Amino acid sequence: MLNNKFSKLILLLLFPLLSLSMITACSDDNGTSTGPDPDPQPSDPNLVELAQSDENFSTLVNLVVDLGLADVLATDELTVFAPTNAAFEAISDIIPSLSNEDLTEIVTYHLTGGTILSNQLGSSQDVEMVQGEKTLVTASAAGVQVNGFANVVQADLRATNGVIHAIDQVLLPTEYRVAVQGPSLVEVAEDAGNFNTLLALAEQVGLTTTLQFLGPFTAFAPTDDAFDTLFSVVDPSGLTNEQIGFILFYHVLFGEVPSNALEPTQVVSTAAEEPIYITANADGVTVNGTAQVIAPDVAASNGIIHVVDNVLLPNVFTPVTSIVQKNFDLSTLLTLVAERPAVLEALADPNGEFTVFAPNDDAFADALAANPGLTEEQVTEILTYHVLVARVLSGDLDEAQAVETLSGEEIFVTVNNGTVNINNSVNVVEADFVGNNGAVHVIDGVLLPNAYTPVTGIVAKNYNLSTLLSLVAEREDILNLLAGEGEFTVFAPTNEAFDAALEAFPDLTEEQITEILTYHVLGAQVLSTDLSDGQTAATLQGENISVSINGGVQINNANVIGADFIGTNGVVHIIDAVILPPSYTE
Numbered sequence: 001m002l003n004n005k006f007s008k009l010i011l012l013l014l015f016p017l018l019s020l021s022m023i024t025a026c027s028d029d030n031g032t033s034t035g036p037d038p039d040p041q042p043s044d045p046n047l048v049e050l051a052q053s054d055e056n057f058s059t060l061v062n063l064v065v066d067l068g069l070a071d072v073l074a075t076d077e078l079t080v081f082a083p084t085n086a087a088f089e090a091i092s093d094i095i096p097s098l099s100n101e102d103l104t105e106i107v108t109y110h111l112t113g114g115t116i117l118s119n120q121l122g123s124s125q126d127v128e129m130v131q132g133e134k135t136l137v138t139a140s141a142a143g144v145q146v147n148g149f150a151n152v153v154q155a156d157l158r159a160t161n162g163v164i165h166a167i168d169q170v171l172l173p174t175e176y177r178v179a180v181q182g183p184s185l186v187e188v189a190e191d192a193g194n195f196n197t198l199l200a201l202a203e204q205v206g207l208t209t210t211l212q213f214l215g216p217f218t219a220f221a222p223t224d225d226a227f228d229t230l231f232s233v234v235d236p237s238g239l240t241n242e243q244i245g246f247i248l249f250y251h252v253l254f255g256e257v258p259s260n261a262l263e264p265t266q267v268v269s270t271a272a273e274e275p276i277y278i279t280a281n282a283d284g285v286t287v288n289g290t291a292q293v294i295a296p297d298v299a300a301s302n303g304i305i306h307v308v309d310n311v312l313l314p315n316v317f318t319p320v321t322s323i324v325q326k327n328f329d330l331s332t333l334l335t336l337v338a339e340r341p342a343v344l345e346a347l348a349d350p351n352g353e354f355t356v357f358a359p360n361d362d363a364f365a366d367a368l369a370a371n372p373g374l375t376e377e378q379v380t381e382i383l384t385y386h387v388l389v390a391r392v393l394s395g396d397l398d399e400a401q402a403v404e405t406l407s408g409e410e411i412f413v414t415v416n417n418g419t420v421n422i423n424n425s426v427n428v429v430e431a432d433f434v435g436n437n438g439a440v441h442v443i444d445g446v447l448l449p450n451a452y453t454p455v456t457g458i459v460a461k462n463y464n465l466s467t468l469l470s471l472v473a474e475r476e477d478i479l480n481l482l483a484g485e486g487e488f489t490v491f492a493p494t495n496e497a498f499d500a501a502l503e504a505f506p507d508l509t510e511e512q513i514t515e516i517l518t519y520h521v522l523g524a525q526v527l528s529t530d531l532s533d534g535q536t537a538a539t540l541q542g543e544n545i546s547v548s549i550n551g552g553v554q555i556n557n558a559n560v561i562g563a564d565f566i567g568t569n570g571v572v573h574i575i576d577a578v579i580l581p582p583s584y585t586e
Helices: 002-013 047-052 055-066 070-075 085-089 100-108 174-181 185-192 196-204 208-213 224-231 241-249 320-326 328-338 341-347 361-370 376-384 455-461 463-473 476-483 495-504 510-519
Strands: 078-083 111-113 124-128 134-140 143-146 150-159 162-167 217-222 252-254 265-269 275-281 284-287 291-300 303-308 354-359 400-404 410-416 419-422 426-435 438-443 488-493 536-538 544-549 553-555 558-567 570-575
Touching: 047 055, 047 070, 047 078, 047 150, 047 162, 055 070, 055 078, 055 085, 055 100, 055 162, 070 078, 078 150, 100 174, 124 208, 134 208, 185 196, 185 208, 185 217, 185 291, 185 303, 196 208, 196 217, 196 224, 196 241, 217 224, 217 291, 320 328, 320 341, 320 354, 320 426, 320 438, 328 341, 328 354, 328 361, 328 376, 341 376, 354 361, 354 426, 455 463, 455 476, 455 488, 455 558, 455 570, 463 476, 463 488, 463 495, 463 510, 476 510, 488 495, 488 558
Parallel strands: 078 162, 217 303, 354 438, 488 570
Antiparallel strands: 078 111, 124 134, 134 143, 143 150, 150 162, 217 252, 265 275, 275 284, 284 291, 291 303, 400 410, 410 419, 419 426, 426 438, 536 544, 544 553, 553 558, 558 570
C-alpha cells in the first residue's frame, strides 16, 4: 500500500531527487530537446568561445572575463546554465552593489561539473553547482526549469568541453536570493533553530530544494521536541528514506492556508495524497486530534509554516485506534472506546489484524437517542459488533457475505454498484483507511446486535432472507405484530426455499400467502434447546407444526440450518424450505 501511494507522490512532486552521478542517457521523448548536437570535433569551440559567438550571452561573457573565470570555462568539463542578456537586465538594479566576490559566487552557481544533456535529465534532480550549493532541475513535457522559475530557452549547445543551456533568469545563491526575495521555508526553519531534525530528514531524503524553490506550500512543522517524542517510541533507523519522505510530505499542503482561513473543522488533502483533519476554535488549532499548532502563520517567501508540537503520521504507521482519533467526525466512537481500556488495548495492538466499521457522530447521536437506557456492558457489546478480527478492504468483498465480529455475532455485508451496505441498514460512506494493524471504514449508522432488535430486524439484516422480508413488509398487520411487543418464534425460509415454493405453487392468492407466512410463526419464544422429538406447536395461522430430531432438527419437512437468533421479542430459526399448513397438503 505504502509503495503504491508513494509512487503517485513521486509523479506528483517530482520526487525522489536524483544524484547526477546516477543519471544515464535516455530517449528525448520528454519534449525538452530535439536531441543534442553531434559530439564536438577538436576544431569546435570551447565553452567560452561558444558563448562569445552568441550575442545573447555577451553580459555573461563579460563577467566571466572580468572575474578571471575564462580559463576555467575554456578547459574544465562543465555544464553551464547560461542566463541571457535579458535575464541579467532583469536584475540590473542590484548588480552595481555586488562585489567581484559576490559576482564570482553568482556565476559559479550556474556551473556544474561534467556534461549533462537535456535528454539525460530525470523528472527532478538536485544538481550540485561549482559554487557549492544545489539547484533543483526539473524536466517535463513543458520543458526544463531550474529552481522552479528559470526556464531553459535553448538547450544542448555543445562545446568541446561541455554544454550550455540558455536560461531566462539569473540564479541566485541562498544569501542573495534571501536578500532579494526573502527566506524560503527552509531558511525560515534554519533561522528558528528548533527544526534541526526536520531539516536533517528533509536533506536526507532530498526534499530540501523542493521546499526552497517550489511552492507555495503550507507546512505543519514539528519541532525537535516533537521528533524526540516520536523517536522515543519509533526507531528512526528502521524507517526507509521512502517512508520518511512520505511522512514529511504528509505535513505539507499545496498553497498557502493561513490560520484565519480555517473553518471550525476541515479535511485537507496533503502532498502525500492522504488527508489531515484540522479543528480550529477558541483553544487554537489542532491537527489529527493530537498535534497542537503552537506558532501559526510564520511567513516565508514560498509559503507559510504552522509550528506543531507532534509529528503527524500517515495511517499506515498507526493502529486503527489512531485512525479513529484523527477524524473529528468519529469523536463519539473515540470517546466510547477510550472509556473501555480492554477494547482500546485490543484495537491498539500492533500485532493484531482488525477491520473497524466506524459510525460517525451523527449515527451515534441517532442511535443513543433511540436507545437511551443502554448499560455499559451493552455499549461494549455494540462496539465489538463493529469490529472484525481480520483486515478486510472494500476490494476484498464479494457481492454478499456474512462475517463474524469480535462480539461473536455475524454482520451481513453486500456490495451493489460500488456501495457497501451492512445489515441492510447502514452504508459505508468512506472506505479503506489502512493502518498498521487493520482498516477503518466510516459508516452512516450504528450496527445493532440481534439482542437490540425485534425479530423483523433480525430477518431484515440477512440478505438471504430478503424474500421473506419483502412478503412480510407487504402485509402491514404482520409486520407491525412481529416488530412490536410479544414473544415470537419465526421459522424463516431462505430465498432459495421461497423460489422453490413459489415455482411449485405459482397461483397462490394473497390470502394464502398470508396464511403460509403466519404458519411460520409461533406465539412464544422457543429456542432450539427447548425442542424435542415428536413435539407439536400451534402457529399464529392456527394449525400445528411438528418437530423431529434425527441428526438435526426438522420442522415438518424443512431442516433448521441456522438456530437461535435471539432478538428483543423472540427468536428466529432459519430453515431450508417453506412449510405448508396441513390443510394445504391434505
